Amino acid sequence: MADTQAATPTLCRLQLGSELRQMRLRKGLTSTQVVKKLLWSPSKLTRLETGENATVEPADVMALCQIYRADEETCELLKGYAAVTKTRRDWWQSPEYRPLIGPGPKAFLGLESSASALHTYGSEYVPGLLQTADYIRVLHQHARGHCSDEHIERIVELRLRRQEVLLRDPPLRYSVVINEAVLLRQVGGPSVMRAQLAQIMEAASAPHVNVQVVPFKAGVYRAMNGSFTILRFPDSFALRPITYLEHLADHWVLRREADVELYDEAFNELRALSPGPQESLSLIKKALEEH
Structure with missing residues (x-):
């Protein structure tokens, strides 16, 4: 129990x-x-x-x-x-964070904080648990152009606090596959990208974090329709894995076993198409030098 x-x-x-x-x-x-x-x-x-x-x-x-x-x-x-x-109450339910989070992201925060392992594919931008403050800031300035600087800074603080799941005891087991395009896309200029890629490399040095890059030469693959995250929960709880999808206007949590298996197969295919962690780090380092 x-x-x-x-x-x-x-x-x-x-x-x-x-x-x-x-x-x-x-x-x-x-x-x-x-x-x-x-x-x-x-x-x-x-x-x-x-x-x-x-x-x-x-x-x-x-x-x-x-x-x-x-x-x-x-x-x-x-x-x-x-x-x-x-x-x-979870920490994001506090008055300082509650106004920042809609129902979809709030549900994901609860799932993420409860999970024992995450499998994430990042197709367009660096996944949230690996983002630097400057990278977060630029993303949200473009996504939420009507927001005040103060509001953006609170979002940055919220996103950085999410990353504490990688530092807890025991830490979240985090496996990430990133599209090579993400490494080369200019978000905030060269200095922001250099710091961001260095952050990914540092995070990947932890034993519970695995980062791979799916290269352009991999060609066509099943997950080309967008990013996704598969969440797995502690063995002591009889909970099946869940898939989370996030797009510009909406968020979805998929619980049906067949749907989750489809994304699980897609993630395994991504890992098979990608070089191993060490070779992937070389791709990240090469992209950092290009910036």
Whole structure:
């Protein structure tokens, strides 16, 4: 059983939702049957089972446990998960950061902070966990041209704080494949790019960070339609991997097993097409010298 004392609120919501769904399926009940018994809206049960609610009421958990006839130990465990969502807050929920984050990025922050491993493909820009402050600043100045300098600086601070997942104990296991075009694209001028590429090289020296570059000569590959991230969770929680997609106007979390497997296969193909970590570092160093 997972240790709720060490778990993030997001991880507890996800685990709680997963276990509630499995309990319902083992009883052979449909969502419609359950919500009719409790006089709930269908969306309420869906949000519980997918971990989308910011907080979970222990009373709701107990109502479901009664329907599913869960044993006392299971009921206490699930109540513990619900209690964590009521009594703890993630750092990005503080007043200084809350106005900066929409629902999609907020969901991703929770998933990222709870994950044990991330597999990321960066097709157009350096992935967030490897970005320098200047690189972040330039990206957001272009993406959010109407924002004040103060707002941009708070976004920079938020993005840099995200990178603490690579420094925690145990650290996030981070595997990254970067399109070679990302290394050569001028973001903020030569000095910004030199510092950014040096940052990638420094991060790649850590044993829990693996960086590869898919070169132009690799030709056509399955993941050419854009960046993505696959998140994996601690073994102590029975949670399947999740895929996260982010585009200019929207964000998506894919949970369906077939969808996640498709992206997992695409990432494995990218790694196979890319030179190994040492050779990839040589490509990064070469790009740094060109800047």
